[in-house]
Amino acid sequence: MRRVTVAEIMRETGLSRATVDRVLNGRGHVHPRTRAAVEDTLARLGRGEAPPPVIAADIALRVGRGMMAQMRDAWQGAGLTGRFEDLYLADEDQVLRRIEDLCRDANRPLILTAKNSDRLTDLLREARGRGKRIIAAVSDLAPEARDAFVGIDNRAAGQTAAFLIGRMLGDRPTTVGVVLGNIAFRCHEDREIGFRTALRAHFPKVVLAGEAQGEDSADLTRNAVLQMLKDHPALGAIYNVGGGNVGLLDALGEAGRAGDMLVIGHEVNAVTAPLLRGGGLDFAIAGDPVTLLAAALRHAFPEGAENLREIGLLDFAVYTRFNLPGFAHTA
Structure with missing residues (x-):
């Protein structure tokens, strides 16, 4: 040696x-x-062995802080080279500038989580025309803007949230609220659609009465939920399709509803795990970020004639303070 x-x-x-x-x-x-x-x-x-072949790819994510840390940790653990772009709360112009820069090299695949927009679709369509491979992760993009999507079935996730609320609240008239992120994120739109349709189909006595626009921001979520509770003080449950869960729970505390509101959110990470342990967040719907990155890389670098589907749906689970997964403790 x-x-x-x-x-x-x-x-x-x-x-x-x-x-x-x-x-x-x-x-x-x-x-x-x-x-x-x-x-x-x-x-x-x-032992004097040669280094393994280098995998070069780029990743750009507009996700919450907790998931961002998990994805960065998974990226580093995978031994990849390339740029890791943190687009947290970046506006459309900022996102477009950074994505345009990443698309200059058509030989490196790009794993991307971003809002859908006509300008982004045009940019990615042009890059794909030059041979750039685009993998949408977490939230889907327009079909012409990406080669594949990997993530959970977000409509099924919204249906799962509706099922939990309907079964927990029982067969009685109840009003509930939903915290919206931004429908430009396909995942947020699909979760909301799944939630609404499942309530109508399976729990007609549970009425979706209140909406709060959170935009994944703790501050915006706090203010929006406070207003929703003021307008609809009898809400029995809240489903948050996106981020900003800290702001949601702060609002419940200020309104004196922290102890009697059923709350369901998404992701299990350094931000949400303490909320689950503390009892403020009752259920969290999430998949494993390491599995997500591995699936994205399989689509970014398909081997030979590997038959990968254009849409790769990953498993997700419902977590509570009693069954926190191992990936909750990363980053």
């Missing part, structure tokens, strides 16, 4: 000197996948 330097490990893994040092010297908290990447690289370089 030859001697391996920290610099070599940094170059191979893309990790910082401080992170590599923590692994090698057993100091501080390091994610298990990060530790495994360093240890595997150390062993391989010590």
